[in-house]
Amino acid sequence: MKPQDITTGKPSSLWIFGYGSLVWKPDFKYRRSQVGYIQGYKRRFWHGDNFHRGNDELPGRVVTLIEDDDESTWGVAFEVTGSQVEESLKYLNVREGVRGGYVTKMVEFFPEGENQPSVQALVYIATADNTLYLGPASSEMIGVQIAVCRGKSGHNLEYLLRLAEFMRSSCPQVEDHHLFSIEAAALTVVSYVLASQ
């Protein structure tokens, strides 16, 4: 049972699981963070983004979670407490919900390391019925799209490379073929462009 503030009935602490830009740019105050994973989902660059990393003419590609019982997704969980709960949710509901098309779900988060108890965590997922959803494409096609898109938060390439950097530095044991094949494809495009200049 989650501890609740007896005066307001609101949770006095909450874990929020990030698996995309949240792992390197949470941009909200939190008490502590923990690398770990959730089960039953795979991370895919199948969600469109016409605000943060793209626009209406050239939507960028960002990650969402696709249900798959055989898969797990690694990221970072952030514990928010007290006033941080309302502040973080208010912020994320705009960043993820209004501008990103994500909806929330509670999942079981497994911290890395021996004998660490699992906790329930809030996660933002963009489902296939979302108007921004782009769906599957080859790593090459996704790499090209990311290499040419940018939005109000910066270049789509930054979004990709920072996530790849997080996985290499914090989850070196995880072989994320989808992520790294897209990274290789995007960097190939960039190298061609630089070589042609």
Ligand SMILES: N[C@@H](CCC(=O)N[C@@H](CS)C(=O)NCC(=O)O)C(=O)O
């Ligand atoms: N919900 C995922 C993905 C979050 C995500 O990448 N959301 C986009 C919204 S489309 C975002 O916040 N982008 C901010 C940025 O790209 O700097 C997570 O937990 O990290």
